[in-house]
Amino acid sequence: MNLHIRVFTIGTLAKAAGVSTPTIxxxxxxxxxxxxxxTAGGQRSYDDDDLGRLTFIKQCRDFGFGIDQVRVLLDLSVSSSRDCTETRDIAQRHLDEVREKLAELxxxxxxxxxxxxxxxxxxxxGPGQDCVIFKDMVAPAKGGCCG
Amino acid sequence: MNLHIRVFTIGTLAKAAGVSTPTIxxxxxxxxxxxxxxTAGGQRSYDDDDLGRLTFIKQCRDFGFGIDQVRVLLDLSVSSSRDCTETRDIAQRHLDEVREKLAELxxxxxxxxxxxxxxxxxxxxGPGQDCVIFKDMVAPAKGGCCG
DNA sequence: CCTTGAACCTCAAGTTACTTGAAGGAGTAC
DNA sequence: GTACTCCTTCAAGTAACTTGAGGTTCAAGG
Incomplete structure (x- = not known):
């Protein structure tokens, strides 16, 4: 309980949030x-609120949300209505995209x-075989390599 | 058997290979x-060899190989030794990466x-609840939204 | 022959989300 | 004071294209 006001340089903030300083x-x-x-010398200075906001952003990015989606989520996070359904819809759409990507992969x-x-x-x-992968590759959708 | 020599414009080649003209x-x-x-007028002109090469590239890209990997595969495809093991190793490494990405997803x-x-x-x-997602999001690795 | 419209040309910049590099200033410890 | 780390800005690089501006060529129709 002794650190009522924490001050961060950009480097310490970066470590605390788990991002790089250029990213900040x-x-x-x-x-x-x-x-x-x-600071008087022109260097950036941060506090716990900044850490909170940055950590939130980091969490969203780890969830795979794009920057523009993070922007919306940040807006929602300070809106008075606290509209959770909108947040859920964004997450649901993102989940759908993740599942599509999973199927592709x-x-x-x-x-x-x-x-x-x-x-x-x-x-x-070993090498030296008459590998026909490349002929196969030219014929789409058949799979290739030494077929 | 009547099309011994096919000639493509960039647009027809693009359709034949399934890529866009700017991509070509x-x-x-x-x-x-x-x-x-x-052509005399300065427009690009292609034949079946070009279609073959481009189709090969397209197939590799669909496999998820990066441009630099495609470059290597193209070199292998014209090398005299036809070293299939090298090709397989590239594919195997790529497969490993795909599996890592799958696990993440x-x-x-x-x-x-x-x-x-x-x-x-x-x-x-519905909306208007006191959603605490954003406080949760600030605490890493706990999962969020209305916890 | 002439015009119309699609398809083509080059070159430059935009996209995503940062990272990397250069050249120099600020802060701290001895 | 000097050594060292961390900070500053600005520019450019990354992957793999896409998009846009402004202008040219080609094939078809009248």
Whole structure:
């Protein structure tokens, strides 16, 4: 209970929030963070409120929200109505996107697995084989490598 | 058997390979495609070899390979040794990356699910609740929204 | 032959979310 | 005072294209 007012340099704030110092300057530049207070020498100076805001941003980014979505979430976070349903809708849409991406990646994983497997089967003897991967690759959607 | 020599404009080539025309110009600019032949009027002109090369590139990109990896694969595709093991190793490394990304996304999916669920539980009554998502978000790694 | 409209040309800048680098000033410890 | 780290701004780089401005070529129709 002895640190009633904590003051951060940009570097200590960065460590506390888990981001880089250029990122903090960048967030200020694009308006995610307000212009920082400055010391007499012109260096940026932060307090716990700033840490809170930055940590919030960091959490949102870790959730995969884009900068523009973070902007909306920040606005919601200070709006008087505290409209949680809007927040949930943003998160739900984002979740849908994540699931789409997951489906794509799962498909890609299977295709790559097949590719590597065919390589291993056909090229077990090492290099010098008459690998036909590249002919296969030119014919779309058939999978390739040493087929 | 009547189309022994097919000639493509950049637009028809783009459709045939499933990419955009600016993308073709971009690939030429960065050296993935050789400088195109030109008509008397200065417009680009392509043949089936170009279609083959571009289709190969497209397939690699669909596989998620980066441009630099595509460059290597293109080199391998014309190398005399046809070293399939090298090709397989590139694909294997890429597969590993895809699997890492999948793991990340699965985790993210679960976190977002929890987030949305908590929103629904706490905010079923609609807006105006005292949503505490934003306080939660400031405390890292706890999940948020209306906790 | 001439005009119209689509498709083409080049060059520059925008996109996302930062990172990296250069050149120099501020703050702190000895 | 000097050594060292951290800070400052500004510019450019990253990946892989996309978009836009302003102008040219081509094929078809009248």
């Amino acid at each position: 300057r960048y967030y200020e530049e694009i308006g995610l963070l307000p212009p920082a207070h400055r 799962r498909l890609l994983e299977r295709r790559l697995e097949g590719f590597v497997t065919r390589c291993n089967v056909a090229c077990a003897g | 110009r971009y690939y030429e600019e960065i050296g993935l495609l050789p400088p195109a032949h030109r 699965r985790l993210l999916e679960r976190r977002l699910e929890g987030f949305v669920t908590r929103c629904n539980v706490a905010c079923a009554g």
